[in-house]
Amino acid sequence: MSKRKQHAPEFKAKVALEALKCEETAAELVGRFRVQPTMIHQW
Numbered sequence: 001m002s003k004r005k006q007h008a009p010e011f012k013a014k015v016a017l018e019a020l021k022c023e024e025t026a027a028e029l030v031g032r033f034r035v036q037p038t039m040i041h042q043w
Helices: 009-021 026-033 037-042
Strands: none
Touching: 009 026, 009 037, 026 037
16 A cells, blocks of 8 residues: 655745635646645645
8 A cells, every 4th residue: 555645834834825826727637746736725
């Protein structure tokens, strides 16, 4: 069984700020940062 990936707070902040800029869709951010859409919405 694999462990879940732990993201650094700096990475989470970077992704969240990119999402708040609204320059890209959530789907584009998912592809760029390789995270789940729900994670982006939670952060």
